[in-house]
Amino acid sequence: MGVEYRRSGGRATAHGTLVVAHDEAMRLTPDPRHGCLVIATSTGRLADHLGGFLGRDHDPPLRFHSLDGPALAPASLVERTWRHVCAVLDDTAAAGLHPLAARSLEESLLTSILLGLPHTATPELAEPPRRVPHHLAGFIREWVEAHHDRPIGASDIAAAAGIGVRQLQAICRAQWGLTPTQLLRGVRLDRARAALRSSGPGRRTVSDAATAAGYLHMSRFAEHYRQRFGETPTETLNHSSLPA
Template sequence: MNVSVPRPHLPLSRFQQLRTRDPDQAREVVGDVFCPHRLTSLDGARTFDTRFHAAAAGRVSLCYLDYGGRVHIAPEAQETFYLLLIPLAGRAELADGPLRAAYGPGAAGVPPVDRGYTIRVGAGSPHLVVRIVREHLERHLRGMLGRRVAEPVRFDLGMDMAAPALRSWRRVLDLLLDEIDDGGRIPLHPLAMRDMERLLLTRLLLGQPHNHSALLHEPPRDAPPRAIRMAAELIEAHAGEELTVEDIAEAVGVGIRALQAGFRRHLDSTPTRFLRETRLRRVRQELTAADPATTKVTDVAARWGFVHPGHFSVSYRRRYGEPPSATLRR
């Protein structure tokens, strides 16, 4: 599947880890990032030409991997991360025992966790690979459900990128890829990166079918008023810290969806909107008390998690009827 915005260079080119025609070197370097595996060039040395780029952002890593020619890959079983294999061109096939998923433009592959599998990649099939720490994804699922789950998440092998929910997920992924490629501030800012991770994982768990999907799509029950009061007090007390909806839900002992339903019912808001409004209010308070000669609006905004000056300025003006610079000058 083509990336949504044309790029003048290969994805993640600033993070090149390897360029080689040696299959042994490719297997060693790629295996260090993912896991040990067997790598067989199906066309011999004639077309084998590996490029590997890799960058980490929080507990999510993005990689660009192109073997040039046709290859067969047999990874060892691993239990610590999930992979999403998104071809930027060409074709590939993922096999988990008797199960098969062929994918190419408009589709992707999701290997199983905790058991071996094989991948057959066609010639001219560069991939964008997303690596997600398993513990982080499963903790996020527990937060969404408000309960523990006995089984690991087992996604369907094939991923239909044309499905509306997964198109939404891909837009978030492309935003993160752009931020990493262009040296943006989100991957470097803990508050912003936690929000990005949360959105990426939520849309993945809701969009890609897996063994817990039915539980996620059950109608949520509202969190009780006491839990909503506790959540609001928690946000007020910790708005300047790394705080996500899952953190709040876990702290007050409810699931994410129950928390969201309770905020809508009792506060006519959402936890995310309530947190954003709290942070905007704290920015306004700080700007009102600050010395304009020694204070920059962007620095104050960044301290409260607003890393895109343009977006922040629009939100601030919409909320308070004036630009943040006018508040600072008063």
């Protein structure tokens, strides 16, 4: 089982992940029973995302090696992430994807490619950040508070602070014991709770609050909400409807 492919060097079969260069002609023949997942993205978009991680442009140009080289995460990370993205897109095909959720999915997929497949910048990504400006913690928190309702991710937060994602990760871990994604999620949950508590009868639903916080699934929103506040979103909303 695998994907047979033909390129200038001849014919071969890939049994796992296969990176296809944009400038090389190739013919793919997937297994007729199992098919294959195809991810198409521009090298420029990946290079921009890589620059966000490093906090600087990467030189030489980004190139992916064969899978015999080292990667920072298992190659299966790419497939799992892509399958998750496909499932979400299928679930939201009718209603459309909220911009907050779309940005989160895009960032997850690009990150999985950079971490799960070996490339020319893998050694640099493996190195710890050279300098961690912890004094930016206050700015980072304020910026997230001010922009939480926009389609942002870790790379956007890092860019606003003028640092790389790895530096941002180090700051968030040292200051709050969180990842940048968890920091953003917490701020959005806090705002969702404030909106539910100030809502009158019939004015706002839990679904509205979940969507505004960037959640695609109510169950996930309720789970994170309960973990943070010790009650469900519905309980918060019901309390807001009680007479004073």
